[in-house]
Amino acid sequence: MLSKSCINGLRASILLAQKEQDEFINIQKISSELNVSFYFLTKILQQLTSSGILESYKGPNGGVKLAQNPGEITFRDIVISIDGDHLLKECILGLPGCGIEKPCPMHEKWTALRGNLQRLMEDVTLKDLANGNDLRLSDEISPFKSINLNIRN
Amino acid sequence: MLSKSCINGLRASILLAQKEQDEFINIQKISSELNVSFYFLTKILQQLTSSGILESYKGPNGGVKLAQNPGEITFRDIVISIDGDHLLKECILGLPGCGIEKPCPMHEKWTALRGNLQRLMEDVTLKDLANGNDLRLSDEISPFKSINLNIRN
């Protein structure tokens, strides 16, 4: 449902919310903690920076940090920044004309469920996520090895 | 959320449910009614046929038809046949170790919502969908032209 870029952006953001928010965190460090390629993660975090969700700083002791308090950044903010709002706006059958005036057969049920998804994403902040369980996994089940086996993209 | 293949498989199935179910319907005809490439649709319907959701018949007056009554084929059946069960099984953060014993921060909320999605998909049959509004759209808002503009893939 979410792209890999989005998932990694979320995981990195949650990790940032778990750390000291005054200092910039090195992307190399984040990538090794999350077991994600440095190059790939850098691109993703650039996107979050350009959306204003993160701030970055170049040079020694540089890195990225959250631009606001974790409690003010929602799951939805990050999804929208990376994957756009397609998921939250489109007809489940991909019909562009679908709407109240000309609903597709799934319209009502899907908009209701999508509303719940939207609400969930808006309600959950990085603060909530940071207080949950640790995202870092042991090596045997490192996300990247397994994601490649399990996920279709 | 659903792949284009899946969306087209669903739309074709709904269309079949709206037609006479005793006779085989020509794929060429379906593709022009849905405004989807014949080649692409053929591949998709082959998948549904191999899953046993459709039956096909070669030669003159051949085509495809539903293998069961529309009321017995669910939205979920078609999604699973084409996109697999990833959406209904995986962690929203893509963490392979995520589960009751070792939940990710989104685990509880996501499994609840995913359960609703699963139930929605199981409850809705092709009969329900066929009785809803027409899926065929006018030319100006033909799915393919607009999907290409609106959808990311």
Add this chain to the structure above:
DNA sequence: CATATTTAAGAGTATTATATCTTAAATATA
């Protein structure tokens, strides 16, 4: 000011998903 460190930006490659084409197999019917 020179060097090392770190992100930014853009280009390049690889993989997967989407879409098309070609040939084969089945079958109706003339």
Add this chain to the structure above:
DNA sequence: TATATTTAAGATATAATACTCTTAAATATG
């Protein structure tokens, strides 16, 4: 039995996403 029609299967092409690399820009510190 020959021909036309139609789906099946496999090959190819194109587009999107995932991922990597290189160079540039910013900046701390010796």
